[in-house]
Amino acid sequence: MGVIVGPRVIDAGASLFSVLISPVAVAAGFPSPAQDYFDGRIDLNAHLIKDITSTFVVRVTGDSMEGAGISDGDELIVNRALEPKDGSVVIAVLDGELTVKRLRITRTGVVLQAENPKYRDIHVPALAELTIWGVATRCLHHV
Amino acid sequence: MPKTVPMRRMPQIAHVDVNCFYASAERAFDPSLEGRPLVVLSNNDGCAVTRSPEAKALGIATGEPWFKLAPRAKEWGLVAKSSNYELYGDISSRVMELLARYSAWLEVYSIDEAFLGVKGSPDQLLALGHRMKAAVRRHVGVPVCVGVAPTKTLAKLCNKWAKNNPAFNGVCLWESVPADVRAALLVRLPVDEIWGIAGRLTKRLNVLGIFTVQDLVNADPVMIRDKFSVVLMRTVLELRGTPCIPMEEERIGRDQLIFSRSFATPVTTAAGLREVFSIYGQQASARLSKHGLQAKVLTAFAATSPFRQHEQAYPSVCVPLPMPTADPVLLTRAAHALLPNIREGLKYAKAGLLLTDLRPTGNQPPLEPFENRHEERGIGPLLEEVSRRFGRSSIGLGHGGIRSGLDWTMKRDMRSPRYTTHWDELPLVKAA
Known part of the structure; x- marks a missing residue:
């Protein structure tokens, strides 16, 4: 039984990622014939979000994930349904705060790594002792 | 993906509801509230409408006015939050969307509870209950309990047992409670x-x-x-x-109005549902007016038929309204936000509106351009034209107003960010 959960309009004023990108010819010459058949906008919801029901957008504060291309002020798309794996960028609950880290699962234990030499790793005896809030799937980096 | 279980038994009814819904929705985005006594206050920060278990343990009663609690809050470590209906509405939508994956027969009963038709052996039903509980907790971040029984009344009762008795671990199945235990519970x-x-x-x-x-x-x-x-x-x-007890289709409660209908013949197009929601917007507006109420948050949903063997869908959308309103035009327009989520060709059998954050009409006179009759006076089209030409935030009514989420009518000093509906209020995650 297939179940479709359509993309949700998060804000009635403007769909979060409703971007108009029409196939306009850039080079000189004939205009693109596709222009006449243009039938919809690229919907970033459809491309960036797999499971809208369990996906949230969060905003990063701090520079500890610079090495992963995640900067202060960037937004992350976080899917709570995903199983955290070794190497996942996760949102973990640390001291009552949502914190973004790289998850490392090794034979000797679980490590929450920063991607910036200024910050120390956090060692956790087992994954069960950690609350993983969600797994980041995309970074909306401000360029 | 969850599977429905093939069965020859009598269908059963699962009642799923979120534990201390408003408090749990707050905690989902602010883990520092975990384990602390927490109350959510009614409109205008009046009374405690939701209490976390820790707050209940302090002896705080539902409806206790905040001015009485405030002096002792510090000593208790009590946290109070103003109602954040945009957040609750969106979390509610997500819970319902998720539950709809477990049963094609879903009746949204209120903002935080639903009935689902389920089938299976007792073991299968218990397992299903635990799967739903785990999924809502993990995917959406709020805890639920589940009661399963042959009738709605018993399912509700089982849910209560599941909540109050830790031995059930959050899921209570009527059939699997031994008869003598049931009898002992009912007598008490x-x-x-x-x-x-x-x-x-x-x-x-x-x-x-x-x-x-x-x-x-x-x-x-x-x-x-x-x-x-x-x-x-x-x-x-x-x-x-x-x-x-048949499917209830319309109900008004203390803080919510639910309005839903099944269609005689399925609706298969977004255009068809546009008409449906136009009618519902007017009818819900009439109900609100009749009770002298206005709403600030609207949830629109549609569902495919549970009785047909084809693709299922349960699209749902939560829309913060630009101001408290019972205006049919505004309600209808807000409900139309669901239309982009409608898949053409699917057979939709039901649709509904859930209006929350209700408050009495006329607490505050509306600002001139926000009066209900703007449509009659042709202001609506004018506003749209202005928005179209000068950008969405150039004028207050319509989408610009919805987007900025003006909240000038209510005192809500302690409201948490509207984490999931406002781009400026996203949850912050620490990179440190």
Whole structure:
């Protein structure tokens, strides 16, 4: 039984990622014939979000994930349904705060790594002792 | 993906509801609130409407006014939050979307509870209950309990047991509770613990010697019908295991109005649903006006037929309204936000509106351009034209107003960010 959960309009004023990108010819010459058949906008919801029901957008504060291309002020798309794996960028609950880290699962234990030499790793005896809030799937980096 | 279980047994009803919904929704985005006593306050920061278990343990009652609690908050470590209906509405939508994956027959009963038709052996039903509980917790971040029974009334009762008795681990199946345990529980349970029984009705039942749920089970249904009502007779029959409370389609509660209908013939296009929601917007508006209420948050949903073997869908959308309103035009326009989520060609059998964050009309005179009759006076089209030409935030009504989420009518000093509906208020995650 297939179940479709359509993309949700998060804000009635403007769909979060409703971007108009029409196939306009850039080079000189004939205009693109596709222009006449243009039938919809690229919907970033459809491309960036797999499971809208369990996906949230969060905003990063701090520079500890610079090495992963995640900067202060960037937004992350976080899917709570995903199983955290070794190497996942996760949102973990640390001291009552949502914190973004790289998850490392090794034979000797679980490590929450920063991607910036200024910050120390956090060692956790087992994954069960950690609350993983969600797994980041995309970074909306401000360029 | 969850699977429905093939079965020859009688269908059962699962009642799923979120534990301390408003408090749990707050905690989902602010883990520092975990384990702390927390109350969510009614509009204008008046009274405690939701209490976390820790707050209950402090002896705080539902409806206790905040001015009485505030002086002791520090000593207790008590946290208070103003109602954040945009957040609650969106979390509610997500919970319902998720539950719809487990049963094609889903009835949204209120912002935080739903009935689902389920089938299976007792073991399968228990496993299903635990799967739903785990999924909502993990995917959306809020805890639920599940009660499963042959009738809605019993399913609600089981849910209550699941909540109050840790031995059930959050899921209670009527069939698998041993008969002697059931009997012992029913004898102890006051009759007003039953869905739909409260206040004066309790007193009238007590006069007849009906004090416990077991007393009511034993009562003669015909006598109950004659002395009280058909509604109460149905409750008695439901307690005895005969399902007879039909799908409720319209209900107004203390803080929410739900309006939903099944269609005689399925609607298969977004255009068709546009018409449906236009009608619902007007009807919901009439209901609100009748009760002298306005709403600030609207949830629109549609569902495919549970009885057909084809693709299922349960699109749902939560829309913060630009201001408290009962205006049919605004309600309709907000409901139309669901239309982009409608898949053409699917057979939609039902649609509905859930209006929350209700407050009495006329607390505050609306600003001139926000008056309800703007449509008649042609202001609506004008505003749209202005928005179209000068950008969405150039004028307050319509989408610009919705987007900025102006909240000028309410005192909500302690409201948490609207984490999931406002780009400027996203949850912050620390990279440190």
